[in-house]
Amino acid sequence: MSSHPSTTEEIKTVGDLPVEKIDKTEDYRIYAAISYFVILIVIGLPLWWKTTEVYRVPLPYTRIAALNESDFVLVTNVTIASLDIDRGKQLASDLDNFFKTSKLFKVHFVVTQVQKQILASAQSIQALELSSVSRRQAGDILLLEVPGLPRFTPSQVLVGRRRIVYFATDTSSVKLTEVLQQWLFQEETLQRMISSMVSPTKSELDLAGRRRMPTASAYDVMVTIVNPDPEKVQLNWDLQEAIENFLSPFLRNLAPLADYNVKSQWLYFVPLQVQPKLVPEQPGIRKHFALSEELLPHIITPLEKKLASHVSQNPCLNFVVYVPPCSESPLYIYRQEGVILRGGVNAFLSPRWGGIIIHNPPQDICDNTTVVEPKPVEADWSKIMGTFLAQLRLLVGVPELDDIPRVSMLPLAASGMRQWELDSLYRVRIMEQLTSAMLTLQSLSQLLGEISNIVIDDEVGDSIQEAVSAVERGIELLHQGNLLAAFEASKQAFLSAEAAFTDPSLLALLYFPDDQKYAVYIPLFLPVMIPVLMSLKNIYLWAASKVRHKGKEKVD
Amino acid sequence: MRALLFFVTIFYVNEYVQAVRQIPDDILRGNHTNNWAVLVDTSRFWFNYRHVANVLSIYRSVKRLGIPDSQIILMVADDMACNPRNPRPATVFNHRKQHINVYGDDVEVDYRGYEVTVENFVRLLTGRLFPGTPRSKQLLTDEGSNILVYLTGHGGDGFLKFQDSEEVTSQELADALEQMWQKRRYHEIFFMIDTCQAASMYEKFYSPNILAVASSLVGEDSLSHHVDPAIGVYIIDRYTFHALHFLERVSPDSMKTMGEFLAVCPKQECISTVGVRRDLFPRDPHKVPITDFFGSLRPVELGINYLNVSIALPLTENTIRPVKQEEKYHYAQQFPTHLFQTRAT
Numbered sequence: 001m002s003s004h005p006s007t008t009e010e011i012k013t014v015g016d017l018p019v020e021k022i023d024k025t026e027d028y029r030i031y032a033a034i035s036y037f038v039i040l041i042v043i044g045l046p047l048w049w050k051t052t053e054v055y056r057v058p059l060p061y062t063r064i065a066a067l068n069e070s071d072f073v074l075v076t077n078v079t080i081a082s083l084d085i086d087r088g089k090q091l092a093s094d095l096d097n098f099f100k101t102s103k104l105f106k107v108h109f110v111v112t113q114v115q116k117q118i119l120a121s122a123q124s125i126q127a128l129e130l131s132s133v134s135r136r137q138a139g140d141i142l143l144l145e146v147p148g149l150p151r152f153t154p155s156q157v158l159v160g161r162r163r164i165v166y167f168a169t170d171t172s173s174v175k176l177t178e179v180l181q182q183w184l185f186q187e188e189t190l191q192r193m194i195s196s197m198v199s200p201t202k203s204e205l206d207l208a209g210r211r212r213m214p215t216a217s218a219y220d221v222m223v224t225i226v227n228p229d230p231e232k233v234q235l236n237w238d239l240q241e242a243i244e245n246f247l248s249p250f251l252r253n254l255a256p257l258a259d260y261n262v263k264s265q266w267l268y269f270v271p272l273q274v275q276p277k278l279v280p281e282q283p284g285i286r287k288h289f290a291l292s293e294e295l296l297p298h299i300i301t302p303l304e305k306k307l308a309s310h311v312s313q314n315p316c317l318n319f320v321v322y323v324p325p326c327s328e329s330p331l332y333i334y335r336q337e338g339v340i341l342r343g344g345v346n347a348f349l350s351p352r353w354g355g356i357i358i359h360n361p362p363q364d365i366c367d368n369t370t371v372v373e374p375k376p377v378e379a380d381w382s383k384i385m386g387t388f389l390a391q392l393r394l395l396v397g398v399p400e401l402d403d404i405p406r407v408s409m410l411p412l413a414a415s416g417m418r419q420w421e422l423d424s425l426y427r428v429r430i431m432e433q434l435t436s437a438m439l440t441l442q443s444l445s446q447l448l449g450e451i452s453n454i455v456i457d458d459e460v461g462d463s464i465q466e467a468v469s470a471v472e473r474g475i476e477l478l479h480q481g482n483l484l485a486a487f488e489a490s491k492q493a494f495l496s497a498e499a500a501f502t503d504p505s506l507l508a509l510l511y512f513p514d515d516q517k518y519a520v521y522i523p524l525f526l527p528v529m530i531p532v533l534m535s536l537k538n539i540y541l542w543a544a545s546k547v548r549h550k551g552k553e554k555v556d
Numbered sequence: 557m558r559a560l561l562f563f564v565t566i567f568y569v570n571e572y573v574q575a576v577r578q579i580p581d582d583i584l585r586g587n588h589t590n591n592w593a594v595l596v597d598t599s600r601f602w603f604n605y606r607h608v609a610n611v612l613s614i615y616r617s618v619k620r621l622g623i624p625d626s627q628i629i630l631m632v633a634d635d636m637a638c639n640p641r642n643p644r645p646a647t648v649f650n651h652r653k654q655h656i657n658v659y660g661d662d663v664e665v666d667y668r669g670y671e672v673t674v675e676n677f678v679r680l681l682t683g684r685l686f687p688g689t690p691r692s693k694q695l696l697t698d699e700g701s702n703i704l705v706y707l708t709g710h711g712g713d714g715f716l717k718f719q720d721s722e723e724v725t726s727q728e729l730a731d732a733l734e735q736m737w738q739k740r741r742y743h744e745i746f747f748m749i750d751t752c753q754a755a756s757m758y759e760k761f762y763s764p765n766i767l768a769v770a771s772s773l774v775g776e777d778s779l780s781h782h783v784d785p786a787i788g789v790y791i792i793d794r795y796t797f798h799a800l801h802f803l804e805r806v807s808p809d810s811m812k813t814m815g816e817f818l819a820v821c822p823k824q825e826c827i828s829t830v831g832v833r834r835d836l837f838p839r840d841p842h843k844v845p846i847t848d849f850f851g852s853l854r855p856v857e858l859g860i861n862y863l864n865v866s867i868a869l870p871l872t873e874n875t876i877r878p879v880k881q882e883e884k885y886h887y888a889q890q891f892p893t894h895l896f897q898t899r900a901t
Contacts, residue, residue, distance in 0.1 A: 200699065200740065201764050201838070210589060211857070214698045297853040298808055301622035304852075310626035313691050333858065341858060350854040352589045352700060390860050443738040501739065504686045507679055 030542045033535040040532055052517065054453055057461030063468050064445045067438050072194075074139075074427060075106045075481040078180070081114040082145040083169075088113070091143075094173035095180070104187055104431075114145060125152050125410060129160050136163045138483040139423050141184055143176065145169060155408040159183060161418045175407065183401050183409075186424050190431055197435050211351040212397040213315050215432050215494060218259040220316040221247070222309050222354075223388070225323070226267045232325040233361060234374035239264050246385035247392075250416040254396065256484070257429060261314070265307075272322065273302040276331055289328060291358075293336045296348050299356065317395055318354030319388045323377060326366035331358050347387045355391035357384055389416050397425050426483045433494035434474050437467055440497040447506075452514075454506060463500035467493050588743045589700035591852040593618045593628045594680070598672060598709030598718045600634035605789045606780050608636045609650040610708045610750055610796040612658040617803040618704065621851035629680060629695060631667035633709075633719055643786060650792040650800065652784040666693050674724045681732040683741065699740040704748070704849045708796070711751030713774055714760075730760040737763040744837070746814070746849040750795045752777040755831035767837040769818055771795035772828035779827050794826045808851050815842030 078095070082088035092109040099107040122128040128146070136142060142164045149158065149168040157179050158166045165179060181187060192206045213219060223243060227235055243262055251260040276289040291299075309316040324331050333341045333348065346358040361377040394400065398421050412418065444464065448454060470493035477486035595618070597611035615630055637648050637659045648659040667676060679685050680695050697703060709716055715723040736742055747768040749757050754770035761768065771778040771793070780790035781797045792800075798821040806812055818832050818841055834841060847853050 197740070210587070210700060293856070293858065294809075296856040296858075298622075300854050300856070301624075301808065301852050305624045310624075310691060313694070313696065335858060345860070347860060349857045349860055350589075351857065352698075353854055355860070387860065394860065440739065443735075447735075502683050502685075504679070504684050507675065507682070507684050 026542070030539055033532070033539055036532050037536065037539070040529065048521075054455055056448075056452075056454075056456040057458055059445060059448060059456065059461065059464055060468050061445050061449060063472075064441045064464075067468070067471055068442065070475055072104065072431060072434060072475060072478060073106050074104055074478055075108070076185075077108045077110060077137075077140045077481060078143060079110045079112060079136075079140070080143045080145075081112045083114060083116060083147060085111065085113050088145075091173050091176065095177060098177045098181075102187060104190055105185055116147075119146055119148065125158060125160065125166065128166070129162055129164065129410075137481070138426065139481060141165060141180070141420065143167060153408060155406045157404075157407040159407070159409045159418075159420070161410050161413055163420050163423070175404070178404050179407055182404065183407075184420050184424070186399070186427075189399060189424075190428060193428065194431060194435055197432070197439065208397075208399040211349075211394055212428075213317065213352055213395055215429060215436065216258060216315050217491070217495065218261065218314045220309070220312055220314045221251070221260055221262045221392075222307065222316055222318050223247075223262065223264040224267055224307060224318065224320045225265075226270050226303075226320055227323055228269060228271045229325040230268050230374065232327070232373050232375065233323055234376045235323060235379070236376060237379045239266075242379070242381045242385060246381065246389065249414060250389055250392065253415055253417045253422060254425075256487070257425065261312075267306055270303070270306050272299055272324075274298050276328070286330075286363075289324075289331045290334045290340075291331055292334045292338075296333070297350075300350055300353065303356075315352075316354075317392065319391070320354070320356045321384060322356060322358050324358065324360065326361055326375065329366060330360040330363065333358065345383070345387050347391070349391045349394060352395070354395065355388065357387050359384060393417070397428055423483060426487050430474065430478070430483070430487050430490045433490035434471055437471050437490070437493035437497040440501050441467055441471070444497075444501055457505055460500050460503050460505065463496045463503070467496035467500060470496060587700075588702040588848065589855065590697075591623050591627060591702050591704070591849070592695065592697050593623055593704040593706070594631075594695065595628065595704075595706045596631040596672070596677065596708070597633055598631075598707065598716060600669075600719055602636070602639060602641050603789050604634070604709075605636050605648075605787065606792050607708045607710075608632055608634065609648055609658060609792050611706065612648055612663070613650050613656075613792070613796055613800045614706050614748075614803075615663070616656070616658050616660065617800060617806075618850055621803075621806065621847060622808050623850075623852040625662075625664045626692065627852070628664070629666050629693070630664065631672045631677070632665050633669065633672040635669065641787075649784070650797070652782060652786070652791065664692070670719070672719060674718050674722050674728075677718070677724065678728065678732050682735045683739065695741070697741045700743050701741070702744045702746070702849055703742050704746050706748045706750075707757070708750045708793070711749070711753055711757065713753050714756045716749075716751060716757060726757045726760045729757060730762060733761060733766065734763045737765075744848070748799075750778060750793050754778060755833075758831075758833050761833065761836060764836055765838065766833075767814070767841060768833040770831040770833075771821070771826065773831045776828040795821050795828075795830065798825055803850065806846055806850070808847065808853070810846060812846045813842050814844040814846055814849070815840070817846055 080088045080092050080095075082091065088111040092111050096107070096109055099105060119128070140163060144164055144166050145168075146166045147169050149156075149166055152158070156168045156171045157175055159179065160166060165176075165184070167176060189208055193209050195202075196206045196209055223239065225235065225237065225239060227233060243264060247262060251262065254260060274291070274295045276291045276295070279285070279288050279290050281287040303320065307318055307320075309318050331346065333346050335341060346360070347355055349355040359377075359380070361375065365371055365375050365377065393416065398417070409418075441464065448456060470489050474486050474489035474493055477489055593615075595611050595615050597607045599607045611630070611632060615628065618628060619625065636642060637646050644654075646659065647654075647657045650656065650658050667680075680693070683695065685694060695703075707716060709718070711717060714726045716729075717723050733745065742765070744765045744767070747758055747761075747766055748770075749768075750771040751757075753772060753774050753776065755773045758766075758768035758770060759774075772795075779794050781792045781794045783789065784791045799817070802817060802820045818830075821830050823829055
């Protein structure tokens, strides 16, 4: 049925319908196909992709990779104060030539002239330390020439308690280099620690590092007194007071580095669980008991079960005093070669665990039969606490230094720590924390980059950002030579990196791996998509014919 | 009598005078600082009694040789000792003649029953536990820790079945160990697995310092040892039975090496072939003492000089200790009628 033509033009007909109407129908069909295409593929496909995406906070991958390239350089200022300015300049240039080759340290040397009157008027080195010299920033050293040094000490170089090194006029620059390199900067320790962290399978054993407690923000110090037979030995010791007098000043020095919680306990009826050998009376040697070196680990193992040192999650330093009864005393520790331990201290240390002291009751009380059991034993606190402090220093990370000929140190003060030792400790902890944070971040970025299915939520993203910024800040502060602020930054970096790595959410893989995603969606959508895609061909042909048609019309 | 005393004295002096046993330096100065153990049993149901007996046998040996409970993570998926079908309650034996009660009276199970899941196991290894997890459920190792990992249960080619409902694949395990290595959470790992086709579990490992032993190779089944007619179930697996037999003769100061332990179950005893993976382990197992993994011998250093410390002034004379107010406690009222009393008019 033909309809009335709306125009006065001639209408061609094909069959029933006019040609124009056929074209229009074809056009409408093509328009429908185009709209399907637009909705399904141009809008729908990206929408589907976006909505099935895993929530991942963008991470600073390039910044983390860049951390690998950056080297940690410790900047320190060394002031050389000498009587003769030229001599000072000569020393400075010699030392500078040596330290130019150092990988970790960048040392700036400043030369000043010292006043002779101050040096001459000093009665002793201690007076000199306390008097004139101004405070130095953490990490800096002053090399002070003291012409009258032979008055006080036979050594050529004397390292003080503060950040000052006194040297005699005839000291060579080689000797000063040795002192700076081995004692004050301890570059080898730092180097070894970094290499053992970065490539542990290739580096050799780092003994000092193995002994040093791992980095943590808080430690527990547990002092235990073990009395295996309280019916025979009575200990009326005021442990709290002794800790307050001896340990607390030392731990206050370390307060900026970490929190130290001191606990104490008493254990009764806990025997040694090893059998020491009885050494009978010999001319010149009293009867005593010998504890050989290889039995010592077997003391720690059963004792650990009773110590309750695992109550908190902080690493614990255990210090144990064992008081044997008179029937088992005196108990001496023997070295492997069968030689008694010299130095008068029956104590041993276990790396990263703590130390044990064997405090024998005095012989006169034991021999005196008029004293009725339980026999009271007094504590020799200076010896006991002195040993604990020595062990604590080693465990905290202050290493024993090799002797350099003709170089000596001032003995320790009551606080138990020299300022430059504290500086080295800061440096070690800073490097350890920064290296650890860097390794953690790299491992995390590798993990999260490779597995595209893990959800990275805001918390983890924030922690990672914070850690990266803190590492960069730490490196910057090290360049400026500000040790204390660099330590804060490194601590922040370490804690943030740990928090990001051990976040519980990083385990939950959305059970949505790629092959499963396609396996679910393809059977649903592919049958729909096929006609749409096939109609692309028709659309293209129609569009091409339209263009040709338009062209023809124009020509006509 | 006096002659006897004389001889005894001579004997003791002789003992002392002779050099003490020559122990090689490696044992005394081991590179690790502490020891941990992660012992996992993954099967439930009464007929898997032998898996619980396996893991408890290893737990008992490890504890006897010195690793404290605070450093052992024991995961047992089902309770056999208090199972209503156990005719001998509160005991788990690993031999029908009931020589040893491996349950003991001081067993400390950290993950029990339904807490033994793949997720918890991987969280434990990688350290991604929820905050607030008790310390006994955490693996707080550091870069000086030697860890013994023992898995037992039903397994197949490339997987280990947990709780009859899920499985952990060898790739997941390898990745978890690699995450541990990245964070330097272990020094060396000794990986023991007693399941069917156990060797497939260690084939995908790629982190260094791991020594692995499996009770059977791929394609073989690990077999159980014997049945207890009183209970009616198999009570121990062959490999663990012979391993336990070996460990029972080890004392904390033993000189036995890991090489001997790796050879512990020859084919005629075990019927399946014991597989060993040693390419990731740099040391020679014949030079590694068994206490490096099974016992806990901390290294020891001597020769510390004590510091001459003197207190500047006796602080306690000048400081006043704050007097602690004694808190008074009282019992709560049994019937809190004071809460309901209306105001008396």
